Amino acid sequence: MVSKNQIKTITGLQQKKYRKQHKLFFAEGIKVVQELLNSNFELHHLYATEALFNGLDNNKVTLITDDELKKISALTTPQSCLAVFEMPAEKPLVKTGLTVALDEVRDPGNLGTIIRLCDWFGIKQLVCSQQCADVYNPKVVQATMGSLTRVNVLYTDLAEYLAVADTPVFGTFMDGDNVYTQTLPQDGIIVLGNEANGISTEIERLSAHRIAIPRFGDLQQTESLNVATAAAIILSEFRRNFNGK
Amino acid sequence: MVSKNQIKTITGLQQKKYRKQHKLFFAEGIKVVQELLNSNFELHHLYATEALFNGLDNNKVTLITDDELKKISALTTPQSCLAVFEMPAEKPLVKTGLTVALDEVRDPGNLGTIIRLCDWFGIKQLVCSQQCADVYNPKVVQATMGSLTRVNVLYTDLAEYLAVADTPVFGTFMDGDNVYTQTLPQDGIIVLGNEANGISTEIERLSAHRIAIPRFGDLQQTESLNVATAAAIILSEFRRNFNGK
Numbered sequence: 461m462v463s464k465n466q467i468k469t470i471t472g473l474q475q476k477k478y479r480k481q482h483k484l485f486f487a488e489g490i491k492v493v494q495e496l497l498n499s500n501f502e503l504h505h506l507y508a509t510e511a512l513f514n515g516l517d518n519n520k521v522t523l524i525t526d527d528e529l530k531k532i533s534a535l536t537t538p539q540s541c542l543a544v545f546e547m548p549a550e551k552p553l554v555k556t557g558l559t560v561a562l563d564e565v566r567d568p569g570n571l572g573t574i575i576r577l578c579d580w581f582g583i584k585q586l587v588c589s590q591q592c593a594d595v596y597n598p599k600v601v602q603a604t605m606g607s608l609t610r611v612n613v614l615y616t617d618l619a620e621y622l623a624v625a626d627t628p629v630f631g632t633f634m635d636g637d638n639v640y641t642q643t644l645p646q647d648g649i650i651v652l653g654n655e656a657n658g659i660s661t662e663i664e665r666l667s668a669h670r671i672a673i674p675r676f677g678d679l680q681q682t683e684s685l686n687v688a689t690a691a692a693i694i695l696s697e698f699r700r701n702f703n704g705k
Numbered sequence: 706m707v708s709k710n711q712i713k714t715i716t717g718l719q720q721k722k723y724r725k726q727h728k729l730f731f732a733e734g735i736k737v738v739q740e741l742l743n744s745n746f747e748l749h750h751l752y753a754t755e756a757l758f759n760g761l762d763n764n765k766v767t768l769i770t771d772d773e774l775k776k777i778s779a780l781t782t783p784q785s786c787l788a789v790f791e792m793p794a795e796k797p798l799v800k801t802g803l804t805v806a807l808d809e810v811r812d813p814g815n816l817g818t819i820i821r822l823c824d825w826f827g828i829k830q831l832v833c834s835q836q837c838a839d840v841y842n843p844k845v846v847q848a849t850m851g852s853l854t855r856v857n858v859l860y861t862d863l864a865e866y867l868a869v870a871d872t873p874v875f876g877t878f879m880d881g882d883n884v885y886t887q888t889l890p891q892d893g894i895i896v897l898g899n900e901a902n903g904i905s906t907e908i909e910r911l912s913a914h915r916i917a918i919p920r921f922g923d924l925q926q927t928e929s930l931n932v933a934t935a936a937a938i939i940l941s942e943f944r945r946n947f948n949g950k
Contacts, residue, residue, distance in 0.1 A: 573931060573934060576930070576931070576934075577930070577934060579922055580918075580920055580921065580922065580930055581921045581922075582920075582921035582922045610922065640945040640946075673825075673941070675825055675827075676825065676826045676827035676944050676947070677824055677825065677826075677827045677855065685821070685822070685825055685937075686818060686821070688933075688934060689818060689821075689822060689933060689934060689936075689937040690937075691934075692930075692934040692935075692937040692938050693937050693938060693941040696918070696938040696941060696942075697941075697945075699919075699921050700885040700942075701885075702921070
């Protein structure tokens with residue numbers, strides 16, 4: 461049974477303002493909830509239509525009906541459980557290794573896909589400008605498919621961060637140098653820009669290296685690549701020489 | 706002014722059944738409509754909230770209000786125009802060059818993104834199994850951002866097509882050979898599988914080469930990559946040695 465108050469609180473968590481106020485966010489579906497339960501994220505409360513996970517504190521679990529799940533879910537097709545978690549404290553910035561930095565990537569689906577890509581390519585740190593989508597937006601949480609538990613996502617003033625960076629900064633541009641012919645380091649910061657406008661002028665000035673994915677069509681009309689697919693190609697280029705596991 | 710009948714016909718085109726019956730589909734927004742107008746696609750009728758394109762047959766243009774556009778649009782935020790086009794005849798299969806083949810890729814956004822990627826990488830032919838999303842689904846048309854005009858998308862029995870293919874077939878699998886260390890040809894067929902199940906057993910048997918994108922995380926829990934981001938990386942690998950323009 462879910463009370464009216466609980467419904468109000470949970471649906472409120474679809475908004476950043478209430479997530480910040482309550483320091484809570486939620487995830488849906490067995491796969492994503494299981495990954496969060498297995499990690500360091502602290503469960504606040506689980507709402508499920510059946511007994512699903514072992515070893516949870518009974519006080520933190522409520523069995524609900526499908527109709528009740530519909531009332532609290534952010535999905536068009538709710539998926540048997542919704543878990544509210546406590547928002548963890550941001551972990552400190554790490555200055556070595558490969559980092560991805562996002563300059564105003566606003567689409568939650570793109571942010572979620574980029575987090576999943578970072579996880580795949582063993583990149584543990586994603587630095588976002590304050591104008592990026594919020595990592596605890598339910599759409600981002602769902603799109604990460606659990607990768608959220610393995611990538612540290614931080615929000616900061618991107619210009620300030622890049623200005624004092626210890627590792628080389630690689631900005632991605634339509635007219636940058638061919639990424640396929642560059643020598644790419646194991647330590648560095650890869651900057652990806654906004655969906656419509658790319659990297660802003662201020663951040664461009666802080667990008668020592670300007671890289672681009674060459675276009676192969678006969679015609680010059682081809683649209684730019686979507687930021688998430690561009691991220692896939694660029695991260696693959698940075699990692700391919702180290703061959704993976 | 707849009708008649709009730711026109712509204713019924715246009716909204717009907719959101720369904721494949723009616724698109725096939727009328728041999729029509731629609732696109733929305735200046736960018737996509739302009740690309741289709743510039744190509745070989747035949748305009749059936751344009752509905753726009755202002756005079757937008759030059760040189761069109763007046764009988765094929767209707768000025769409408771924002772409220773009328775809302776009634777015919779498939780977008781949550783309609784974008785000043787909606788154009789109905791005639792569905793062109795399928796072009797014949799080409800047996801050389803690089804082809805992408807999709808085995809039951811059902812998500813319209815994924816199909817649209819893959820068409821855009823083919824366009825970027827100069828791949829002119831995309832062969833889809835009959836179970837794939839329909840290329841004239843409005844969500845696919847929007848996601849292609851006009852690339853639809855430069856990539857020939859065909860639907861066929863994928864097993865029959867691959868069984869008689871003249872060029873080598875590269876299936877993408879979670880446990881295939883490291884794509885970074887393969888010698889990839891300029892002529893071949895790259896097969897990508899269904900979002901949840903990957904490539905089917907029947908199609909797997911027809912894939913002489915099994916390739917995979919290596920995973921770089923410390924942990925083995927990382928989810929598979931989304932099919933559109935996997936496509937980005939694989940197409941980039943096939944093209945990177947030819948350096949682009």
